[in-house]
Amino acid sequence: MAFAAFGSTAGPVEQAPRRRSWVALVLLLPGLAYLALFFLTPLVSLVLTSFQEPVEFGDVGQFQQAFKIENYATVIEAYWPHFLRAFGYAIVATIAALLIGYPLAYFIGVKCRSKPLLQAMLLTLVIAPFFISFLLRTLAWKQLMADDTPLVQALKSLSVLPADGHLTGTAFSVIFGLTYNFLPFMTLPIYTTLERLDTRYLEAGADLYASPATTFWKVTLPLSLPGIVSGTLLTFIPASGDYINASSSFLGSAQTQMVGNAIEANFLGLLNYPEAAALSVILMGLILVIVGIYVRRTGTEDLL
Amino acid sequence: MTRQLPQDPIVRELVVQARRMQFSRRNILQGAGIGAGALALAACAPTSAGAPKPAEDISATDKTLTWSNWPAYIDEDDDGNYPTLVRFQDQTGISVEYKVDIDDNNTYYGTIKDQLALGQFTGADTFCLTEWMVARLIRFGYVQDLDAANIPNKKNLAPALLNPDFDPGRAKSLPWQNGFAGLAWNTEEIPAGIKSVDDLWKPALKGKVTVLSEMRDTMGILLLSQGVDISSEDWGTDEYQAAIAVLEENVASGQIFGIKGNEYMQDFVSGDAIAAIAWSGDITVLNAEAGYEKWKFALPETGGTLWGDTFVVPMGSPRKANAETLMNYYYEPEVAAEVAAWVNYITPVVGAKEVAAEKFPEVADNQLIFPDADTLSNAHIFRTLDSADDQAFNAEFQRVKLGA
Incomplete structure (x- = not known):
């Protein structure tokens, strides 16, 4: 509903049909079947798996259905630092993406309005990274931040980094990677709201003796809040479950593993499906709670 | 509401x-x-119910074969063709689809395990996995018996490899390539070289060391450095815990930069790592790309590990005879020598060295490709773990890999 509300600037209200028509139901059917098959079924399977227990005297990867709720306690005890790290990194990356993405979106959406060609080109640049595989781009950053590169050498000679310091494999590089990879998801929704910003409001603010800063806080920011909310959600949710950036093969190290890495290791490395499923269910639940609180706090009601 | x-x-x-x-x-x-x-x-998700049965063989009428393997693991020319495989197809009329889709034993197993358990076709008639995983497949009854009559060249198998504990007489498996895990280092940064595992923990190398994500290679080398004979049965949880403590300490202190698969090669090139527990063939490839011997590989004084990747035919494959024809072909010394000279790993085929001495003299003396008895005596095979140890040891290793 929160998302539906973002699109509510549309014109006249259309009257919802009073009677349920069969056509609508038939049209809905493929969608419902799709949801049942590819969302509901895996979800049920995931929850069921999270309660499984190892077969007695069984072999690697052999489990049977049970109601072993201890799986949840086990994974929370073993992996709480990974949860903390995941949400910590995701929050910092989201804030960083907002600080970078908002001015970018403002520039493209408001300042470049009179030059449609430039605007289109800049937008293309924002989306351009998507034309190259996400994995390749992350690997490229790993190479750019490697120890022998001019960047790291310069940081060391400026004493920003200690002589035996690294960039790769640190919290910094992981958060950097998350911010970089999800920046377009932040920029584009903010752009769409700012692009429709009525600049006459800003003029009105100036006419009423508000400083540019006050106008921004009182007018521009509230008007672009729907974009910020969807942008932060689109960044935070995938970032907190991400396991590529933090993986040792990419920008992370053993000190930066997030909960996504723990899920991957349990699913693929250990074939410990119940614990992996329990981790996934907890992650999903925590994200739902965090997002729910966030959407409430930013007040979708206020936005309307 | x-x-x-x-x-x-x-x-x-x-x-x-x-x-x-x-x-x-x-x-x-x-x-x-x-x-x-x-x-x-x-609830439809398969659960293991009874051992699967071999599929009916249709090789006589269906002259095709699908073979899954690891990257850079067969001779390849500049156009991306596989010369030995092309000749096999010309000779036998069997058309082979060669798929490079294995990059990790666990991941590959994870993707096909349901079909394996049900005895269905997994998408490959034969594939080459590492022996510990093959041991599991055999234990579960997921692979077919090989017909020795179809593989007369099996006589060329190195005698030392004929009777592994998981498959005496090689009834269900046949080695593809073997290789070493040992120590590798950048000769420009570390001219003195690395002789023992302890050298990896020197303060000068802090944050510049990587170890392999293949548990048996990394832990095997650490266990050997503590005087444990990893091939024997007389070690267990205590010895393993002592070795994992060393790994954990060096991961926590930041001495070890990462626990990685083949990606450590990138770290070597970028300079992020200058010493590693590594695979022998990789270092040869890196040096070939660099154009000179920038990196060196050696077995530690306390011993390195010898691993093997092995052909198996899953129960669901209806083209076992074709797969056997393929194995037979690759057990001809001429063919084996050609593959070995390209992939830089140890061929299990007796007689390949003599062929290589004639045709590829530059590799015939390479101890990493054609090791002599002396070299081999310092390489050890990790014993097959029972299911409980396998799970417990892997869980410990993953725990360290994930940090706290």
């Missing part, structure tokens, strides 16, 4: 509709129906 309705007309309408939907009994029933359907579907 009796909250006040929102002011906005659209949202108001949405909320009203949503409530109407919520309280319709029929909808609740429908929802329950979908939920039950989902449950039924979820």
Whole structure:
């Protein structure tokens, strides 16, 4: 509903049909079947798996259905630092993406309005990274931040980094990677709201003796809040479950593993499906709670 | 649910509709129906029930074969063709689809395990996995017996490899390539070289060391450095814990930069790592790319590990005889020598060295490709773990890999 509300600037209200028509139901059917098959079924399977227990005297990867709720306690005890790290990194990356993405979106959406060609080109640049595989781009950053590169050498000679310091494999590089990879998801929704910003409001603010800063806080920011909310959600949710950036093969190290890495290791490395499923269910639940609180706090009601 | 309705007309309408939907009994029933359907579907996920049976062999009429293997693991020319495989197809008329889709034993197993358990076709008639994984496949009854009559060249198998504990006489498996895990280092940064595992923990190398994510290679080398004979049965959890403590300490202190698969090669090139527990063939490839011997590989004084990747035919494959024809072909010394000279790993085929001495003299003396008895005596095979140890040791290793 929160998302539906973002699109509510549309014109006249259309009257919802009073009677349920069969056509609508038939049209809905493929969608419902799709949801049942590819969302509901895996979800049920995931929850069921999270309660499984190892077969007695069984072999690697052999489990049977049970109601072993201890799986949840086990994974929370073993992996709480990974949860903390995941949400910590995701929050910092989201804030960083907002600080970078908002001015970018403002520039493209408001300042470049009179030059449609430039605007289109800049937008293309924002989306351009998507034309190259996400994995390749992350690997490229790993190479750019490697120890022998001019960047790291310069940081060391400026004493920003200690002589035996690294960039790769640190919290910094992981958060950097998350911010970089999800920046377009932040920029584009903010752009769409700012692009429709009525600049006459800003003029009105100036006419009423508000400083540019006050106008921004009182007018521009509230008007672009729907974009910020969807942008932060689109960044935070995938970032907190991400396991590529933090993986040792990419920008992370053993000190930066997030909960996504723990899920991957349990699913693929250990074939410990119940614990992996329990981790996934907890992650999903925590994200739902965090997002729910966030959407409430930013007040979708206020936005309307 | 009796909250006040929102002011906005659209949202108001949405909320009203949503409530109407919520309280319709029929909808609740429908929802329950979908939920039950989902449950039924979820229950379809296969569970291991009885050992699968071999598929009926249609090789006589179906002259095709699908072979899955690891990257850079067969001779390849500049156009991306596989010369030995092309000749095999010309000779036998069997057309082979060679798939490079294995990059990790666990991941590959994870993707095909349901088909394996049901005895269905997995997408490959034969594949080459590492021996510990092959041991598991044999233990589970997932692979077919090989017909020695179809593989006369099996006589060329190195005698030392004929009787592994998991498959005496090689009834169900046949080695593809073997290789060493040992120590590798950058000769420019570390001219003195690395002789023992302890050298990796020197302060000068802090944050510049990587170790392999293959548990048996890394832990095997650490266990050997503590005087444990990893091939024998007389070690267990205590010895393993002592070795994992060393790994954990060096990961926690930042001495070890990462626990990695083949990606450590990138770290060597970029300079992020200058010393590693590594695979022998990789270092030869890196040096070939650099154009000179920038990196060196050696077995530690306390010993390195010898691993092997092995052909198996899963139960679901209906083209076992074709697979056997393929194995037989690759056990001809001429063919084996050609592959070994390209992939830089140890061929299990006796006689390949003599062929290589004639045709590829530059590799015939390479101890990493054609090791002599002296070199081999310092390389050890990790013993097959029983299921409980396998799971416990892997869990410990993954725990260290994930940090705290």
